[in-house]
Amino acid sequence: METVEIDATGISTEDLNERLMALMLDGTEKFVLKNVCGQRYIGTRLYSKNGNKPRVDIDITGTPGSDLGAFMSGHRVRVHGNVQDGVGNTMDDGEIVVEGRAGDVLGMSMRGGKIFIRDNTGYRTALHMKEYLDKKPVLVIGGTTQDFLGEYMAGGIVILLGLGELPHNQTFIGTGMHGGVIYIRGKVDKLQVAGQVDISEPGVEDRKLLDKFVGEFIESFPDLGLNKEEILKGDFIKLAPKSKRPYAKMYA
Amino acid sequence: MKSFVFPEFQIIRDEEKCGQCRGCERQCSFGTHTYDPLTDRLISDDYKCAGCQRCVIFCPKDAIVVRPTQSFYRPNASWSREKIEDLKKQAETGGVILTGCGNDKPFRIYWDHIVLNASQVTNPSIDPLREPMELRTFLGAKPDLMDIDFKGGDVEIKTKISPHLMVETPILFSAMSYGAISYNAFKSLATASKQFGTLFNTGEGGLPRELRAEFGGNAIVQVASGRYGIDAEYLNCAAAVEIKVGQGAKPGIGGHLPGEKVSQSVAETRMIPVGTDAISPAPHHDIYSIEDLSMLIHALKEATNYEKPVSVKIAAVHNVAAIASGIVRAGADIIAIDGLRGGTGAAPKAIRDNVGIPIELAISALDMRLKNEGIRNRCSIVAAGGLRSSSDIIKAIALGADAVYIGTAALIAMGCTLCQKCNTGKCNWGLCTQDPRLSGRLNTEIATKRLTNLLNAWSHEIMEMLGGMGINAIESLRGNRDHLRGIGLYEWELEVLGIKGAGQ
Ligand code: SF4
Numbered sequence: 001m002e003t004v005e006i007d008a009t010g011i012s013t014e015d016l017n018e019r020l021m022a023l024m025l026d027g028t029e030k031f032v033l034k035n036v037c038g039q040r041y042i043g044t045r046l047y048s049k050n051g052n053k054p055r056v057d058i059d060i061t062g063t064p065g066s067d068l069g070a071f072m073s074g075h076r077v078r079v080h081g082n083v084q085d086g087v088g089n090t091m092d093d094g095e096i097v098v099e100g101r102a103g104d105v106l107g108m109s110m111r112g113g114k115i116f117i118r119d120n121t122g123y124r125t126a127l128h129m130k131e132y133l134d135k136k137p138v139l140v141i142g143g144t145t146q147d148f149l150g151e152y153m154a155g156g157i158v159i160l161l162g163l164g165e166l167p168h169n170q171t172f173i174g175t176g177m178h179g180g181v182i183y184i185r186g187k188v189d190k191l192q193v194a195g196q197v198d199i200s201e202p203g204v205e206d207r208k209l210l211d212k213f214v215g216e217f218i219e220s221f222p223d224l225g226l227n228k229e230e231i232l233k234g235d236f237i238k239l240a241p242k243s244k245r246p247y248a249k250m251y252a
Numbered sequence: 253m254k255s256f257v258f259p260e261f262q263i264i265r266d267e268e269k270c271g272q273c274r275g276c277e278r279q280c281s282f283g284t285h286t287y288d289p290l291t292d293r294l295i296s297d298d299y300k301c302a303g304c305q306r307c308v309i310f311c312p313k314d315a316i317v318v319r320p321t322q323s324f325y326r327p328n329a330s331w332s333r334e335k336i337e338d339l340k341k342q343a344e345t346g347g348v349i350l351t352g353c354g355n356d357k358p359f360r361i362y363w364d365h366i367v368l369n370a371s372q373v374t375n376p377s378i379d380p381l382r383e384p385m386e387l388r389t390f391l392g393a394k395p396d397l398m399d400i401d402f403k404g405g406d407v408e409i410k411t412k413i414s415p416h417l418m419v420e421t422p423i424l425f426s427a428m429s430y431g432a433i434s435y436n437a438f439k440s441l442a443t444a445s446k447q448f449g450t451l452f453n454t455g456e457g458g459l460p461r462e463l464r465a466e467f468g469g470n471a472i473v474q475v476a477s478g479r480y481g482i483d484a485e486y487l488n489c490a491a492a493v494e495i496k497v498g499q500g501a502k503p504g505i506g507g508h509l510p511g512e513k514v515s516q517s518v519a520e521t522r523m524i525p526v527g528t529d530a531i532s533p534a535p536h537h538d539i540y541s542i543e544d545l546s547m548l549i550h551a552l553k554e555a556t557n558y559e560k561p562v563s564v565k566i567a568a569v570h571n572v573a574a575i576a577s578g579i580v581r582a583g584a585d586i587i588a589i590d591g592l593r594g595g596t597g598a599a600p601k602a603i604r605d606n607v608g609i610p611i612e613l614a615i616s617a618l619d620m621r622l623k624n625e626g627i628r629n630r631c632s633i634v635a636a637g638g639l640r641s642s643s644d645i646i647k648a649i650a651l652g653a654d655a656v657y658i659g660t661a662a663l664i665a666m667g668c669t670l671c672q673k674c675n676t677g678k679c680n681w682g683l684c685t686q687d688p689r690l691s692g693r694l695n696t697e698i699a700t701k702r703l704t705n706l707l708n709a710w711s712h713e714i715m716e717m718l719g720g721m722g723i724n725a726i727e728s729l730r731g732n733r734d735h736l737r738g739i740g741l742y743e744w745e746l747e748v749l750g751i752k753g754a755g756q
């Protein structure tokens with residue numbers, strides 16, 4: 001596997017992504033990007049029109065700019081550091097692992113692939129995430145989020161592990177939610193959750209999902225030395241929409 | 253609860269002519285006509301009639317007349333029949349009134365108050381049948397300066413030119429999503445644009461995979477707030493990408509495709525489960541500012557390797573010119589503006605009929621603002637919403653548009669009668685429906701022919717009018733307001749339109 005290392009110091013967003021694209025089309029499968037500082041849309045451009053679907057690994061040190069992995073189709077990104085807003089925006093497929101925290105609208109309209117965030121995330125996490133058949137996006141967050149988690153959510157799986165210092169203080173969880181599922185480990189008051197969302201205990205099938213994705217989360221961060229049994233032992237709640245047809249009765 | 257609303261239409265069947273073939277019964281998806289075997293007669297329920305005229309046109313004996321009902325409330329200039337009946341319906345259901353098509357209220361239609369010029373004596377007119385006449389239009393950002401190099405008689409362009417769209421006529425098909433319209437209607441628009449050399453717009457419902465290779469090159473694919481059906485292939489197979497911020501029929505609100513219309517195939521194209529409400533939030537939740545919009549524009553340019561122009565579509569509202577200036581500065585190559593009379597598959601009536609401004613005023617305000625700011629070259633303007641004829645189009649271009657989108661006009665070409673029942677999903681003309689029995693009524697070959705005929709006819713009329721003005725390229729008319737004069741308009745209206753009064 002050919003690896004290319006790029007020092008991103010002083011390179012513009014457009015130039016950096018153009019280089020990644022050219023190298024990918026030339027057969028590079030792994031990129032190591034050093035000193036990334038604010039360059040946006042990393043991974044977005046990497047699509048080949050000739051039908052073959054190249055899959056590359058991108059290892060980032062530094063702080064990538066907004067829209068990391070936006071519209072991305074199938075690559076693997078690992079960030080040693082924090083990320084900004086719009087990570088995984090309308091992402092189609094692939095995997096993003098962040099050894100740090102993420103900003104707002106993380107995973108907005110994401111339709112497939114996985115995102116693992118080690119720490120906390122900003123407002124409107126998993127906004128309007130959706131799914132179709134076996135294409136189900138998965139978002140696992142080690143810490144917690146700000147308000148409006150899962151707003152308009154239409155599909156996919158979100159797991160909040162609450163491993164950090166912060167309690168789940170966010171409000172308006174699941175406003176407008178009409179699909180998908182959110183699992184939260186730890187305590188959430190009913191008042192923090194929107195009226196159209198049903199709060200229940202995870203069942204057997206839910207436990208299987210949790211087992212699988214918590215396992216993958218732990219594997220993504222081997223340095224943390226997390227214990228799966230310990231984490232899964234905690235209290236989990238399940239949030240799912242009461243109706244898939246929120247607008248069914250609105251019209252004359 | 254007994255409804256106190258009386259029927260909108262009255263169906264009159266000439267019993268002498270009727271041959272009891274039961275054609276009307278089969279034609280009507282609203283169940284208006286039924287056959288009574290006891291009397292061997294057809295019975296019609298006026299209450300069910302949508303006024304779409306399908307049965308009238310398809311009755312082999314010309315036996316049916318459908319007309320507005322003769323019953324009336326006591327005439328009242330304030331309480332029109334429509335106001336009374338909408339109120340009653342809401343008292344009976346407690347719901348929002350939904351409707352289809354564009355605003356039908358008598359707001360001033362400026363097209364009908366503007367006249368065109370023609371050459372007499374001093375500047376001879378041109379006959380398009382004898383002389384070349386250019387309607388070909390390029391849409392996209394033009395550079396501020398063009399740097400060229402002469403090398404041994406050859407000219408080389410040194411400036412990096414942004415990607416452009418080329419259309420053979422300045423008429424594009426407006427965004428109509430698969431989901432709002434039927435597969436056959438969608439495919440007919442795609443085929444007609446390909447045959448004619450223009451573009452259609454997918455709306456926000458995605459582009460069915462099997463159409464991508466053949467029609468992608470003629471498609472403007474939309475990215476709307478719901479982000480349905482978007483993947484890298486969708487973006488990259490298209491001619492251009494359009495960010496839909498607003499729509500003339502419903503500025504400021506999102507859309508919902510009701511679960512009933514999310515069939516297997518619609519679900520597949522939008523990539524959402526069958527039968528769920530497809531909700532497009534009112535705003536894009538990643539766009540709360542011009543800077544955010546710029547970020548999405550560039551994300552899409554990245555996603556398409558800077559090979560495609562990015563358009564931003566907004567509804568024409570009060571500050572449209574200032575907003576558009578921001579959009580150009582955010583990096584859009586094309587601005588599509590949709591006026592007050594723009595159509596829709598479904599919109600709350602209160603919004604359709606009361607929000608936004610007429611497209612004529614918006615085009616002019618926008619064109620003048622961008623010119624004054626010295627950035628008009630940086631984007632093309634595509635105007636939409638209420639263009640009904642070739643003369644409306646040529647006036648739009650003289651007011652400053654580069655091209656126009658037609659939606660309602662294209663539907664009418666395929667058979668639509670503007671019955672405004674699109675939101676029911678029961679369109680008898682096979683246009684706004686997902687019911688295979690109804691959509692099968694639309695023959696794609698015939699519909700395509702009707703669309704290309706329309707494009708042909710209008711393009712030819714535009715050439716005639718251009719020739720009459722002594723102009724041989726549509727480009728020379730763009731923003732050329734000297735060729736327009738207003739009739740019966742107030743001073744402020746002439747000022748916004750940037751035109752003189754007739755005789756001035
Ligand atoms: S289609 Fe005409 S002829 Fe046939 S049943 Fe209806 S009204 Fe009679």
Ligand code: SF4
Pocket residue numbers: 304352353663667668669670671672673674675678679680681682683684
């Ligand atoms: S598309 Fe169909 S339902 Fe809509 S107005 Fe036209 S004829 Fe009526």
